[in-house]
Amino acid sequence: MIELTGYSLTIDEFKRICLDLEDITISEASMANVRKSRLAVEDIVSNHQTVYGINTGFGKFSDVIINEEDVEDLQLNLIRSHACGVGALFPEVVSRAMLLLRLNALLKGFSGVRPEVVELLKELVNKQVHPVIPQQGSLGASGDLAPLAHLALVLTGEGKVYSDDGQPVEGKKILTAKSIQPITLKAKEGLALINGTQAMTALGALNYIEAEQLAYDSEWIAALTMEGLGGIIDAFHPAIHKARGFKQQEHVAERMNNWLEGSRLVTRQGEKRVQDAYSIRCIPQVHGATWQTLDYVKEKLEIEMNAVTDNPLIFDDGQLVISGGNFHGQPIALAMDFLKIAVAELANISERRIERLVNPQLNDLPPFLSPKPGLESGAMIMQYAAASLVSENKTLAHPASVDSIPSSANQEDHVSMGTIAARHAGSIIQNARRVLAIECICALQAIEYQGHEKSAPKLQKLWNDFRHIVPTIASDRVFSDDIEAVYHALSPVSETRFENMACYI
Known part of the structure; x- marks a missing residue:
């Protein structure tokens, strides 16, 4: 059981809630803060103050004053009209994650x-009732309006959710079956859910x-390739990487040495050749730079996971209600574009x-690792x-965040496209995993030709494990x-009900 406060959710806890259920x-x-914040809204309504999002229209309609008796209709109309998502559906795990993060943001009491x-x-989180949400339709400011509107519909008894076998069904049916009572949205609540x-x-x-x-898998797979090609282990000497000063680069070199400890297949400088190609020699430098990016992305995500991103925000027990722009997704848009490249x-x-593993001009292995070159293509x-x-x-790595299209009659004239960046990042990750799967298969075969009994003990265990997944060629x-x-074996969630968590475009 993980306690939410609105301030302290980590990636590790996120993983436990979303993937381990x-x-x-x-x-x-946090509940006390929520109650105080709600009292402030009720005071605004009862005192007939005019405040954006509480008793006004939205976006370009912000100057339209809404009668008190119409406030509930205003919130439901907002949710229905903004549920304009299109295209393929987000995997169930994404919906669960959205519920969690929307809840965590509301707990801050603003x-x-x-x-x-x-x-x-x-x-909804604890009973695993996950909204059906289309992937496309968000500009990333004013936040993820369309996807979150599909989420919010379920709270009102409308919309669709995933059944236990992963099929979209009417939300009201599942809510009834699980003894969950939908609610009628009151002043500001619709906007707070989707902004x-x-x-x-x-x-x-x-x-x-x-x-x-x-990133971790790429290192032991690269170590297998090192063995298959008789790579020069001197390139991972700690002195080289300490001299440059990037900690992530040093850590990759350290892990590569750890994987290759005891190997009789790698070589020393001058034994077979003086230098390896960059794709071998520069593994710590290139992979280390990706780890630098991952550290940056993690920092930004953990801030945003605990951020208040709706509008307007309520401070000082309702004495201060300010319209701002925390819904703008630029920080995450840039982080996802950076992740794509890395x-x-x-x-x-x-x-x-x-x-280098398959080209006979670049190694001493059979051409294309084929047992019968020419007759068989390997x-x-x-x-x-x-x-x-x-x-x-x-x-896909072209940055989504450099684009912007004005919306809401030019009131919302700069948007982040952050959700597009995140979707594209998901596709790149799946493509990259398949590339690494191919490298793994080729490296396993190369080591077999070189004599897998000479492999480093840690890699020999992996060789044996993966030979049960993919037999010799x-x-x-x-x-x-x-x-x-x-x-699939490389997926961090292959054993969960959310195996297909990839967000393809």
Whole structure:
């Protein structure tokens, strides 16, 4: 059971709640803040003050005053009209993550919702009632309006949710079956639920979890390649990396040495060649730079996971109500664009190592690792597939955040496109994992030719484990099946009900 406060949610706790389905509870101090904030909204309504989002229209309609008797209709109309998501559906895990993050933001007590709203969000998380939310339709400011509107519909008894077998069904049916009572949204509550960055941040945190695992996997897979090619281990000497000063680079070199400890397949400088190609020699420098990016992304995500991102915000017990722009997704948009580039580079350098494993002009292995070169093509077309994936990544890595299209009659004239950036990052991560799966298959085969009994003890264990997933290449076969098998084995969530968490465009 993890207690939410609105201030302290971490990536690790996020993972436990969203992937391991751990239950949540709410701190009493946070509930007290929610109650105080709600009293302020009720005072505004009863005193007939005019405040944006409470008794006015939205966006370009912010100057339209709403009668008190129409305030509830205003909130429901807002949710229904903004539920304009289109395209493929977000995987269930993304919906769960959005519920969690929207709840955590409301707990800070600056949004003016009733305790009933946060209690209902908690109940949806704990009873695993996850809204069906289309992927496309968000500009990333005023937050993720369309995706969050689909989420908010479920609180009112409308919209759709995922059934226990993962199929979209009418939300009201599941709420009834699980004894969950929907609510009628009161003043400001509709806006508080949809004005935020929870779609891009949910995607971003899930992307981070996958990218972090991918970065670790890329190191032992590269170590296998080192053995398959008789790579020069001197390039990982700690003195080299300490001399540059990037801690992440030093850590990669340290882990590479750890994986390769005891190997009789790697070489020393001058034994076989003086230098390796950059894709081998520069593993700590390139992979280390990706780790620098991951550290940056994690920091920004953990801030945003605990941020208040709706508008307007209520301070000083309602004495100060300010319209601002915390819903603007630029920090996460930039972080996701940065993540896209960093993960794409893991795939780029992996594909170059694949080429060195299969090209007979660059190694002393059978051409294309084939047992019968010429008659059988071996791993030739696996390299083609890797090249195709890294080329696709180069297109997806174009930053989404540099684009902006004005909306709401030019009232909202600069937007972040952060959710697009996060979706593209998810696709790049899946492509990169398949590239690394191909490198893994090729490296396993190369080590077999070189003598896997000479492999480092830690890598020998991995070699044995993965030989149960992908057998030796004794003859040509449909290698697509092998690639997918290794791809799934590398997934950090392959054993959960949310296996297909990738957010494809």
